[in-house]
Amino acid sequence: MKKSDSWVTPYLALAMVWGCSFIFIKLGLEFLTPVGVAFGRVSLGAITLLIWARLKGISLPKSPIIWFHLWIVALLLNVVPGFLFALAETKVTSILAGLINAVTPLMTLLAIMVAFREEKIKAYQVTSLLTGFTGVLVVLGAWQGLGSNPIEAVLALLLAVTCYGISFPYSRKYLLPHKIRAESLAAGQLTIGALTLTPFYIFGGIENKGLPIGPVLAMLALGVLGSGFAYIWNFKIMAAAGSAIASSITYASAVVAVLVGIIFLGEEIYWYEPVGGVIVLLGAAIGQQRIKLFK
8 A cells, every 4th residue: 555545544434433423422422411421432442542552562652741732632632522512412413513523624724724824824725714614604504593503502513623623733733743653642642531531420421320232332332433443543644644634534424424313313404404514515625725716
């Protein structure tokens, strides 16, 4: 396999796993609170990667500064959005959550433009953000006052993807230059994320005392795959293809989220949601110059 193609396989696997994450979250909420879902996915992921790293003879980072940056990334990728997505899905469909998640590449571009940029803002970047913002309004059906979607749930989803957007360029700037194994970074990130969420889980993580088999299996998949091996793939994609390509994983995962929501949960989808999703992806494609409107 060529080096330039080394990220394709993990990219496809990540799209499938993260696309199914929204239905797993919805199922996990049947016996866990939103903070319980966030803790469950990150702690299961941490256990998985610690075992994997041990088997592979990979040690965790030793530098305090690396651990500080891992904690920031854990907050941006696991702790805050993990809670916010679960909280929002108590009020909205997994389909809407998956479509809003597709805004991540735009938030990544915005973060690069505001906090990580080295060049002047380009016309295509402004066009990308305006197109993406229009797409979000269409997804939400803004002309009818967001429909049945509570404003607090929508804001939670948008704040979550903002965290995602910041995490990609932050990781590339402060972690990847150290040339640490992806398995080591991912295991450290999830471990410190789990430790951060532990006190919140202890005091309010369980919704019901029963353990329904379906939701339990969904949480295992969400943790072991969606928050375990997924982050190894994520770091490898960033290292091989860059933060913009890595964040574009939401293109494919949005499609997966819509399909599994309809097929397995019987969720209703309105015409403007996929239309808006396409506009969001168009904006992201312009921002990554996959579609060039300017010379």
